Amino acid sequence: MTPPATVSLTKAAPxxxxxxxxxxxxxxxVNLNWTSPQAAAARAAGEARGLIGRIRASLRGASARSVDLDLGCMIRCTDGGKTVVQALGNAFGSVHDFPYVALDADDRTGAAEAGENLVINLDHQAEFQKLLLFVYIYEGSGDFRGLDAVVTLTSDRGDRFRVELDDCPPQAHACAIALIKRQKGELVISREVRWFTPADGPGVQDVISRAYRLGMKWTPGRK
Structure with missing residues (x-):
């Protein structure tokens, strides 16, 4: 049996x-992991030695920005139906019922070791036309620079497909991570890492769905 593969999707091999x-x-x-500046500062404070070191680390922690990243998946079905799985609007989905995609938790700080996780049930892949994985800053200042965000897709047997969210431009508050679709009879993952800024429009989900011609309609929501 071929051992499980670990593949990094890059610009050169997307x-x-x-x-x-x-x-x-x-x-x-699908796992999203990142380190918020606030969480990194808190860890540094815990590891600091000496009173002066702890004071300095504590001051850095107090001034560090907090950020809440949200992982989601836009789904276009073969029958023309469209939906989204995300924490916003409590649209957490379901693995065993439509849309066969589910988000298991909402990491509000970037401090959780497990990050945010989304599950896709490939037993129902015939019902998927496109699955677009995306992430955006729900709450917090700044952009993705310095967050070291990584998305890893892992199969049941351990195959891993890794996408680094790198080359973030200033003010980028959202990213289309990867697109899963059928191409020439095969199910493929393509690295997108396409960044969006406030200049692209006020409703980030709407902007992303229009960029990928998913034909989705959006209404305001909260979590």
Missing amino acids: LVSLDKHGVTSGLIR
Whole structure:
């Protein structure tokens, strides 16, 4: 049996076929992990030595910005239906019922070791036309620079597909991470890492869905 693969999707090699890796059923787990400046400062304060060191680390922690990243998935079905799975609006989805995609938790700080996790049920892949993974800053100042955000897709048997959210431009508050779709008869993941800024429009989900021609309509929501 071929051992599970670890593949980094990069600008030079942005596409991978799940079929060629034997990942055609079961669950794909999508993990978003990042380090917020506030969480990093808190850790530094805990590791600081001496009174002066602890005071300095505490001051840095007090001034560090907090940020809440939200992972989501826009889904376009083969029958023309469209929906989204995200924390906003409590649209957490379901693994075993439509839309066969589910978000398991909402990491509000970036401090949780497990990050945010989303699960896709490939047993129902025939119902998916496109799955667009995206992330945006729900709350907090600044942009993605310095957050070291990484998204990893892991199959049931351990195949890992990794996307680093790098080359973030100033003011980028959202990113289309990866697109999962059928191409030439195979299910593929393509690295997108397409950044969006406030200049692109006020409603980030609407801007992203229009950029990918998903034809979705949006209403205001909270979490």
